[in-house]
Amino acid sequence: MQTPDVKESGVVHVAAPETPSRLKQIGFSLKSPYFWANWTVLLALIISVIVFWALSPDTFLSAYNISTILTAAAVPAILVIGQAFVVMTAGIDLSNAAIVTLAAVTFGAMFAAGQPLVLCMGLAIIMGIIAGVVNGVVIAQFKINDFIVTLGMLSLAQGVALVISNATPVQVISEPLATFALGKIGVFPYIMILAVVLLIIAQFVLTQTRFGTHVLATGGNTDTARAMGVKTKAMKIAVYAISGGAAGIASIVLISRIGAAEPSMNTSLLLNSVAAVVLGGVSLFGGRGNIVGPFVGAILLTMIINGLIVAGVPQYYQFIAIGLIVMVSAVLVRSAK
Numbered sequence: 001m002q003t004p005d006v007k008e009s010g011v012v013h014v015a016a017p018e019t020p021s022r023l024k025q026i027g028f029s030l031k032s033p034y035f036w037a038n039w040t041v042l043l044a045l046i047i048s049v050i051v052f053w054a055l056s057p058d059t060f061l062s063a064y065n066i067s068t069i070l071t072a073a074a075v076p077a078i079l080v081i082g083q084a085f086v087v088m089t090a091g092i093d094l095s096n097a098a099i100v101t102l103a104a105v106t107f108g109a110m111f112a113a114g115q116p117l118v119l120c121m122g123l124a125i126i127m128g129i130i131a132g133v134v135n136g137v138v139i140a141q142f143k144i145n146d147f148i149v150t151l152g153m154l155s156l157a158q159g160v161a162l163v164i165s166n167a168t169p170v171q172v173i174s175e176p177l178a179t180f181a182l183g184k185i186g187v188f189p190y191i192m193i194l195a196v197v198l199l200i201i202a203q204f205v206l207t208q209t210r211f212g213t214h215v216l217a218t219g220g221n222t223d224t225a226r227a228m229g230v231k232t233k234a235m236k237i238a239v240y241a242i243s244g245g246a247a248g249i250a251s252i253v254l255i256s257r258i259g260a261a262e263p264s265m266n267t268s269l270l271l272n273s274v275a276a277v278v279l280g281g282v283s284l285f286g287g288r289g290n291i292v293g294p295f296v297g298a299i300l301l302t303m304i305i306n307g308l309i310v311a312g313v314p315q316y317y318q319f320i321a322i323g324l325i326v327m328v329s330a331v332l333v334r335s336a337k
């Protein structure tokens with residue numbers, strides 16, 4: 001608050017308003033709830049590295065293990081990019097793992113039919129986008145709860161995938177895909193480099209374009225955004241299309257890793273995409289967040305599982321650790337609403 005300073009001369013001097021430090025402006029204050037929302041994932045990453053390195057000093061930070069972590073994190077990291085856009089509009093996509101499966105079997109069916117690799121990849125991505133658009137249209141046009149719609153799409157996509165594949169995995173033997181999956185530069189696998197490229201594009205779109213501003217405005221207050229001219233329905237459809245497209249790309253990466261198009265859904269992909277968004281500080285109420293945080297969150301979750309395995313911790317303790325981390329993160333993010 002500005003307070004007048006009256007001197008004997010009668011001249012009134014107004015003290016300059018207090019300017020918050022740069023650290024406070026970016027939420028780097030332990031007293032600020034935004035500190036925990038913005039920095040939880042980075043702090044958790046640093047602490048986890050220290051703990052697991054101490055438990056397995058000869059193995060955890062080896063070049064081979066770092067490369068293993070980054071390889072395993074590529075698919076969930078790509079998937080979380082789309083999920084983050086959805087959550088920033090105050091939505092959620094429970095169908096993304098099933099869409100990965102649907103896109104994968106589409107790829108497999110076309111590959112088995114002798115179609116070119118590029119066409120198979122393109123159709124997988126298009127299938128993902130179509131499923132995402134269906135989600136968005138039903139949610140935006142018919143004003144149905146996103147939880148219900150995407151839960152329905154989860155079952156629908158899984159069912160269609162089983163029909164297309166006849167519930168049978170399709171082996172995909174492709175030298176270019178194998179090279180892509182196994183290749184790396186130093187400790188950085190090609191598939192993680194692809195994920196980072198997608199991250200950079202997504203972060204640029206969110207922070208440097210009108211589209212990104214409209215996404216955050218839609219999530220912050222839909223009515224206000226609409227009054228300001230934002231096409232909120234189109235934004236909803238667009239973010240679900242992005243989520244579907246990310247699932248399509250993730251399906252290609254997954255196929256390149258395992259050498260097959262599997263018709264069974266990997267539920268951990270869904271759980272990790274939601275958990276990584278929470279860890280990354282994206283508000284579950286919409287209107288606030290970024291892409292980098294959730295991306296790092298996806299790597300963190302993968303690293304925790306890897307670290308526990310390397311340390312010889314039984315699998316059931318792994319679920320407990322992940323669950324506790326996500327719940328604590330949700331509480332911290334909630335405090336910054």
